[in-house]
Amino acid sequence: MPLNPELQGRVFPPTEPYLVGREKVREFSRAVFATNPVNFNVEVARAAGYDDIVAPPTFAVVVQELSLAQLLADPDAGIDFSRVVHGDQRFTSTRPIVAGDELTATLTVTSVKSLGPHSMVTAQSEITDAAGEHVVTSISTLVVRGDE
Structure with a gap:
């Protein structure tokens, strides 16, 4: 089933x-080979002006994945996950994510394109804290490979 073009704007x-x-x-920081002590040590992070340890900027993908899962699970989307390749990822932060944050993501499909037998879907996740304040915008482009 081809990618549903009516997803755009959803x-x-x-x-x-x-x-x-x-x-x-800490686990994520180790996984991405972060070396800054603010990513591991509460006292160092607080001395630097943060409430708690600071997540690396790409940690936002953990929260974004929760919103992308909604898109990938939607039967009307027409996305066969076995044919998905990650095409692009970008982050724009208002402030760093810190331990103790309670984050919520809202996903908007911003673009759906066909490229021959392949499709590309770009989705933007607005990630906010418990007060509803913007923390980071995460934008992913997924390439859905068409039939060979």
């Missing part, structure tokens, strides 16, 4: 809040 419901845990930040 806004999905906000995700359930995601509570950012210290150990998750």
Whole structure:
């Protein structure tokens, strides 16, 4: 089934809040080879002016994935996940994510394009904190390979 072009402009419901845990930040930091002590040590992070340890900028993908899962699970989307290749990823942050943040993501499909037998879908996740304040915008482009 081809990608549904009517997805463009669709806004999905906000995700359930995601509570950012210290150990998750530390695990992610190790996984991406972060070396800044603010990513691991609470005292160092607080001395630098943060409420708690700071997640690397790409940690936002953990929260964005929750919103992308809605798109990928939507039977009307026409996305066969076994044919998906990640094409692009961008982040624009208002402030860093810190342990203790409670984050919610709202996904909007901003573009659907066909390129021969392939399709591209670009989705933007607006990630906000418990007060509803913007934290980061995460934009992903997925390439859905067509039939060979």
